[in-house]
Amino acid sequence: MSIPHPDPDKLRLPPEGETPGTPQPHFIRQIIIEDLKQGRFRGVITRFPPEPNGYLHIGHAKAIHLDFGLAEEYGGSYNLRFDDTNPAKEEVEYVESIQEDVRWLGFDWGDRLFYASDYFEQLYQFAEDLIRKGAAYVCDLSAEQIRETRGTLTRPGVESPYRHRPVDENLDLFRRMRAGEFPDGSRTLRAKIDMASPNLNLRDPVMYRILRATHHRTGDAWCIYPMYDWAHGQSDSIEGITHSICTLEFEDHRPLYDWFIEQLGIHHPRQIEFARLNLTYTVMSKRKLLELVREGRVHGWDDPRMPTLSGFRRRGYTPEAIRDFCERIGVAKKESVVDLQLLEHCLREDLNRRAERRMAVLRPLKVVIENYPEGQVEWLEAVNNPEDPAAGTRQVPFSRVLYIERDDFREAPPPKFHRLYPGNEVRLRNAYLLRCDRVVTDEAGAVVELRCSYDPDTLNASPRKVKGTIHWVSAEHAVKAEVRLYETLFTAPDPLNVPDGADWKDNLNPHSLDVLPEAKLEPSLKEAKPGYRCQFERQGYFAVDPDSKDGQLVFNRAVTLKDSWAKIEKRG
RNA sequence: UGGGGCGUGGCCAAGUGGCAAGGCACGGGGUUUUGGUCCCCGGAUCGGAGGUUCGAAUCCUUCCGCCCCAGCCA
Numbered sequence: 151m152s153i154p155h156p157d158p159d160k161l162r163l164p165p166e167g168e169t170p171g172t173p174q175p176h177f178i179r180q181i182i183i184e185d186l187k188q189g190r191f192r193g194v195i196t197r198f199p200p201e202p203n204g205y206l207h208i209g210h211a212k213a214i215h216l217d218f219g220l221a222e223e224y225g226g227s228y229n230l231r232f233d234d235t236n237p238a239k240e241e242v243e244y245v246e247s248i249q250e251d252v253r254w255l256g257f258d259w260g261d262r263l264f265y266a267s268d269y270f271e272q273l274y275q276f277a278e279d280l281i282r283k284g285a286a287y288v289c290d291l292s293a294e295q296i297r298e299t300r301g302t303l304t305r306p307g308v309e310s311p312y313r314h315r316p317v318d319e320n321l322d323l324f325r326r327m328r329a330g331e332f333p334d335g336s337r338t339l340r341a342k343i344d345m346a347s348p349n350l351n352l353r354d355p356v357m358y359r360i361l362r363a364t365h366h367r368t369g370d371a372w373c374i375y376p377m378y379d380w381a382h383g384q385s386d387s388i389e390g391i392t393h394s395i396c397t398l399e400f401e402d403h404r405p406l407y408d409w410f411i412e413q414l415g416i417h418h419p420r421q422i423e424f425a426r427l428n429l430t431y432t433v434m435s436k437r438k439l440l441e442l443v444r445e446g447r448v449h450g451w452d453d454p455r456m457p458t459l460s461g462f463r464r465r466g467y468t469p470e471a472i473r474d475f476c477e478r479i480g481v482a483k484k485e486s487v488v489d490l491q492l493l494e495h496c497l498r499e500d501l502n503r504r505a506e507r508r509m510a511v512l513r514p515l516k517v518v519i520e521n522y523p524e525g526q527v528e529w530l531e532a533v534n535n536p537e538d539p540a541a542g543t544r545q546v547p548f549s550r551v552l553y554i555e556r557d558d559f560r561e562a563p564p565p566k567f568h569r570l571y572p573g574n575e576v577r578l579r580n581a582y583l584l585r586c587d588r589v590v591t592d593e594a595g596a597v598v599e600l601r602c603s604y605d606p607d608t609l610n611a612s613p614r615k616v617k618g619t620i621h622w623v624s625a626e627h628a629v630k631a632e633v634r635l636y637e638t639l640f641t642a643p644d645p646l647n648v649p650d651g652a653d654w655k656d657n658l659n660p661h662s663l664d665v666l667p668e669a670k671l672e673p674s675l676k677e678a679k680p681g682y683r684c685q686f687e688r689q690g691y692f693a694v695d696p697d698s699k700d701g702q703l704v705f706n707r708a709v710t711l712k713d714s715w716a717k718i719e720k721r722g
Numbered sequence: 723u724g725g726g727g728c729g730u731g732g733c734c735a736a737g738u739g740g741c742a743a744g745g746c747a748c749g750g751g752g753u754u755u756u757g758g759u760c761c762c763c764g765g766a767u768c769g770g771a772g773g774u775u776c777g778a779a780u781c782c783u784u785c786c787g788c789c790c791c792a793g794c795c796a
Binding site: 238349358436496503685 | 756
């Protein structure tokens with residue numbers, strides 16, 4: 151196997167006397183720059199090493215942004231490597247979704263797609279090398295016995311009775327392990343390090359276990375599989391990784407990785423640990439997300455309420471917003487919980503600039519304009535994006551019967567309510583001033599319709615100041631759609647923080663999904679295709695869901711607009 | 723009570739001995755045919771206590787708090 155090594159010609163250092171030309175001069179950038187300056191490495195090669203046992207989430211986006219983003223930044227290259235050393239939990243569905251998600255984020259690893267399983271034979275040979283050096287041995291202890299002899303945090307472990315087997319016997323046994331002569335779990339290959347080490351990772355860790363499971367790539371070729379701790383560092387080394395960026399919990403493992411590499415005398419990457427991402431109102435563990443999927447608490451890994459990349463994508467998030475978020479949160483070793491609102495801010499900022507505006511009524515209330523001629527239709531011009539003149543304009547139909555948002559009308563308006571109420575006048579967005587003359591109610595007293603009048607002289611003129619502008623859709627031209635509104639999946643900012651005996655899933659938000667089946671859209675939206683994003687004016691950014699069928703549009707709300715009225719109303 | 727990390731405003735986060743960046747959130751004001759956007763304005767003495775120094779968030783000592791490690795998971 152030959153994997154290209156760093157190309158010094160492409161090495162890109164920031165200009166002297168300046169911090170990197172990017173917003174966050176974080177410690178990983180500083181380390182890389184220093185390494186490059188001192189010539190510790192000839193360039194930068196990084197890797198993102200997911201285990202294909204679940205879908206990628208936004209926490210992985212942070213890791214990818216670092217691994218791949220930094221390599222790009224310094225003119226290096228990056229590998230996507232699946233750490234597929236545990237066939238019991240891994241599936242091709244996951245290797246496919248992971249590739250799709252990384253690509254969606256905007257990265258192209260070219261032909262640098264690898265698998266730890268590509269190295270199984272090499273790893274096996276390395277293991278034999280270690281055995282020959284007397285640095286590894288075959289151990290016949292059971293899993294339980296290994297646990298018992300490992301010692302505790304404060305007490306050293308005791309050596310395995312098999313620790314001093316002769317090299318030849320170890321070699322023979324190890325080869326027979328590979329050949330399938332022994333039952334699952336009956337023996338392991340262990341590194342011979344130090345059973346008294348205060349670092350438990352160094353107490354003769356297991357390198358290989360016997361496990362008869364069909365691997366998604368190697369099939370049944372192997373019945374022994376390398377442990378992560380044995381496979382990972384060597385895989386990085388084989389690939390010539392210079393900066394092996396990982397999360398904090400592996401800090402304790404670094405001495406073990408160093409030990410293996412030194413014993414083998416192979417390329418030594420620098421490992422750098424950072425604090426993983428936590429988000430308020432979110433759980434970020436593949437195990438727990440899998441639980442939500444399996445128990446049907448959500449409708450799959452790509453449910454728009456999930457913090458998975460596929461969930462965010464479906465919901466309407468842009469990869470640009472997610473990358474911007476990853477940059478803005480910074481990188482440090484302090485464990486932290488980032489406010490969800492920052493993520494939402496990043497999306498709003500991106501979409502405010504790029505998304506077209508449309509009018510859509512989510513909870514329709516019928517309005518009849520009594521002084522507007524029956525049968526008349528006017529096509530009025532509307533700006534597509536006030537932030538981007540190049541986005542142009544479109545025509546929207548105006549007629550005698552409209553729908554407006556139920557929330558935009560109150561029979562008895564609270565203080566500071568600037569929208570429609572009996573006797574009040576508001577601006578119809580992109581159209582005329584409208585006054586509410588009469589309220590039609592049903593037997594139960596519920597408002598079913600408004601009788602209003604418009605002022606024909608107010609199309610592009612404002613003879614009077616009105617305080618409110620509301621959106622609307624012409625009834626006869628409206629396109630019906632289903633709109634799905636989302637709230638956070640959990641009601642608690644820290645969902646996992648529950649009293650003893652309670653289940654974190656008790657924090658699930660019963661209102662995380664609200665389906666509005668009778669939304670009315672302006673006709674320009676009729677042909678919208680899945681993935682299309684726009685702003686429903688005054689409400690938020692929405693995206694067409696793949697559940698849409700011809701003539702049956704489904705929209706997801708990606709994020710609301712900021713709503714200062716909601717704040718005022720809440721305060722009372 | 724072993725080892726490894728971490729502690730700067732509500733949440734992130736710069737700062738590496740010279741007189742506390744920035745973002746989000748929050749509050750106030752202005753513009754506005756989105757109560758959106760945009761534009762102003764507002765707040766920390768750096769976990770605590772000692773010490774070194776003309777001067778410390780940055781150096782030393784000590785204390786406190788939080789996280790990770792006892793899978794043949796990754």
